[in-house]
Structures are given as structure tokens and as C-alpha cells.
Amino acid sequence: MTPIFRAMKAHDIESCYAMTQQLNWPHRREDWQQALALGEGVVIEEQGKLLGSAVLWRWGERAATIGLVIVNNQQQGRGLGKQLMLTLLEKVPDYNVRLHATEMGKGLYEKLGFVTTGKILQHQTRALAAVPPVVMPAGVTLRRAQAQDVATLTALDQQAHGMLRSPLIAHIVSEHQTVLLEDTRGTVHGFASLRRFGHGWAIGPVIAQDFPAAQALVASLMQGLRGEFVRIDTDAALPLAGWLATLGLAQVDNPTTMVRGTPWTVPAGGMQAFGLMTQAMA
Incomplete structure (x- = not known):
């Protein structure tokens, strides 16, 4: 058949x-x-x-x-x-097409024209034991994202990885807990979202200007999650993974980032994707 x-x-x-x-x-x-x-x-x-x-x-x-x-x-x-x-x-x-491959799938994807561009580290804990303090970078405040922020957050998200994800950003702002960092001039320095996924809670995307901003965003979303299942998928080239390990989020997987087309280059001083929405949607 x-x-x-x-x-x-x-x-x-x-x-x-x-x-x-x-x-x-x-x-x-x-x-x-x-x-x-x-x-x-x-x-x-x-x-x-x-x-x-x-x-x-x-x-x-x-x-x-x-x-x-x-x-x-x-x-x-x-x-x-x-x-x-x-x-x-x-x-x-x-299109430039991105995926995250298991070791079993890498050979097939290479035959289809995909090339390796990096690694993703999946960190999670069955029960979050260490809830970190929220250490705010100087000059910024934290607030809940609103509908009027969607266009700005979409542009920052695209800056981090080249994908224009307007429907996704609108969804996480309207349906999930999404927070942002903003300075006195109204400039956004990063945002992150918390939602139900899989065995418990997932934090992502995490889009931030630098590591301290990413830490503050993640820590703010962890408040109230003591004892809960928490997962974050982060780029191995960025420093978030080491900090997550100190909080008891063990690395359980490391899929390979592969791209068919032209890999995205983050503009100098631009936003970086410290956390994925999901390995599938990136």
C-alpha cells in the first residue's frame, strides 16, 4: 500500500x-x-x-x-x-530554514542541505529548589508586557535570530505571563515568557541585550515556581546554561542547531536569544 x-x-x-x-x-x-x-x-x-x-x-x-x-x-x-x-x-x-536535530536525524538533514551552526542545551528540574533573587540591571525596571508592546517585542525578537514571529509574540503576550525590561526612555532591553508546557513550566523565549538582563528576566519568572517542574532551552554559545546549573536545572539534552540557507548573524550590540520558545518553533 x-x-x-x-x-x-x-x-x-x-x-x-x-x-x-x-x-x-x-x-x-x-x-x-x-x-x-x-x-x-x-x-x-x-x-x-x-x-x-x-x-x-x-x-x-x-x-x-x-x-x-x-x-x-x-x-x-x-x-x-x-x-x-x-x-x-x-x-x-x-527560505532560510532552521531546525534542531537529534544525533539520529543529523545525517538525513545534512543530505538535505542543512549545516550545523551550534548547539542547544536543554536544562530542566523536576522540582525547582533554588529560586534566585531578581537582580535588576542599573537603569531598568520590570513590568508585564501589554498588547501595545507586541510590535516592539516582535522587532527585538527578529533582531535576535532573523525570524519575524508576529503571531507567536502576540500569542505569548495575550495568553501567557510575559515580562520586559524597560529604561526611563521607554527603550526595551529584553523580554521573556512563562507558560505551561510538557511536564510543567517552560521559560522562553528569552530575548535580551546581555546576560544580566536575561538573568533578571528568568529570575523574575521563577518567582513562585519553587517545587515545580521548570525547563529552559538555551544556546550553548551563551552563558545562561552555567547559571541554570547552579539553580539545579540539569542538562538533559543537547540537540544540534542546523540551518539550510544563510545562518543569521546578530547585529553588533543587538538582542540575543538566550532561551527558545521550543526546540521545534525555536
């Missing part, structure tokens, strides 16, 4: 959730719903059974991410993962 590749629909979420459960991935049904609401997915179906999935997110007219690439363990070796990727890549032929 020839497998069918088709667009992912809302009714596929239950099957996709079941596949991630089999892989011991932490995604809840709600996480899948959010992923599909912001992106576009493709699934493989054979005789009415879902065999695999992948999701593409377009961030503006030149950048995209791909994630949640899954093939049922019993269907490995049929080239289905490659077909999933090709189906999505055909939609964005001129």
Missing part, C-alpha cells in the same frame, strides 16, 4: 500526541494544538493509520523552522522521514 502524504488537520492531534507519548516526548495535547495553530503540518497515512508527522512554521517571508518530525518506530527504514522533510521544504524553497 502506498502511503499518503497530506496536510495535518485538527483531528490528527490525538494520533500525533500518541506518537510523542511512545517516544517519551513531553508534549501535551495542548502543546500540539498550539504548534498547529501557529504552523502547518503534514502527516503520513497508510490504511487509515498515521505513520508520521512534521510541522513547518513560516516566520515572515524569508525564515522558517521545522520540528516535530516523527516516524513511527515500526516504519523506520522506508524513507518516510525524508519524504516528510521534502514535502515541507518544497513549500519554502527560498
